[in-house]
Amino acid sequence: MGSRLNPYISYNGNxxxxxxxxxxxxGGKLELNAHSDSGSPGSPGADKIMHASLDTPDGYTLMAWxxxxxxxxxxxxxxxxxxxxxxxxxxxxxxxxxxxxxxxxPLEKQAWGDEAxxxxxxxxxxxxxxxxx
Numbered sequence: 001m002g003s004r005l006n007p008y009i010s011y012n013g014n015x016x017x018x019x020x021x022x023x024x025x026x027g028g029k030l031e032l033n034a035h036s037d038s039g040s041p042g043s044p045g046a047d048k049i050m051h052a053s054l055d056t057p058d059g060y061t062l063m064a065w066x067x068x069x070x071x072x073x074x075x076x077x078x079x080x081x082x083x084x085x086x087x088x089x090x091x092x093x094x095x096x097x098x099x100x101x102x103x104x105x106p107l108e109k110q111a112w113g114d115e116a117x118x119x120x121x122x123x124x125x126x127x128x129x130x131x132x133x
Contacts, residue, residue, distance in 0.1 A: 007081050008063040009125060012073040015049035015066045018123040025096040028056035035068075045069050058087070080118070080126035090131050097121050109133070 011018055016032060023030045031053045036046035048066035055061050060083070067073045083090060094107050100122035107117030107129060115131040 004061070006061045006063055007079075008065070009081075010073060010075075011049070011064060011066050011123065012075075013048060013066050014123065015052055015064045018125070019049070019052045019054055019062070019064050021122070022054055022062055025093055026054065026056040026058065026060060026062075028054055028060075030054045058089075075124050077120075077126055080128045082128045082130070084130035084132070086132040088131070090129055091115075094119065094127075094129050097127055107131075 009015075009018070016034075019030055019032065031051075032049055033051045034047055035050045038050060045066070045068060048068070050065060052064045053061065054063075062081075083093065091107065094117055098119045098121070101120050103117065103119045104126075105116070105118040107115055110116045114133055116129060118126065118128045120126050
């Protein structure tokens with residue numbers, strides 16, 4: 001198979017909600033594994049997500065977890081999830097992801113000839129889009 005590079009997003013207790021939202025946006029198969037699924041029921045944070053994976057019909061794979069107790073969680077803006085291509089369905093993804101979020105650059109034609117935009121979703125994750133025209 002070779003290697004793969006996929007975003008693995010850290011959350012502080014809301015990974016389940018975020019990944020369910022991304023499944024609504026992109027469709028696909030979502031697998032959620034809480035700490036309680038691994039033999040830790042009743043422990044602090046047992047309902048937190050140890051590993052989540054969303055495989056979409058478009059071939060995207062998003063992964064996530066809730067950071068465990070005692071592990072620092074420092075969300076920031078130094079990484080963005082990028083989606084690009086000539087798929088006109090990307091406009092719909094942009095619209096759905098921006099719901100309850102903030103559009104930081106409207107999706108519109110750019111000087112290089114493509115349509116591009118950026119947003120921060122309701123979970124604080126930055127997304128960048130480039131649609132080849």
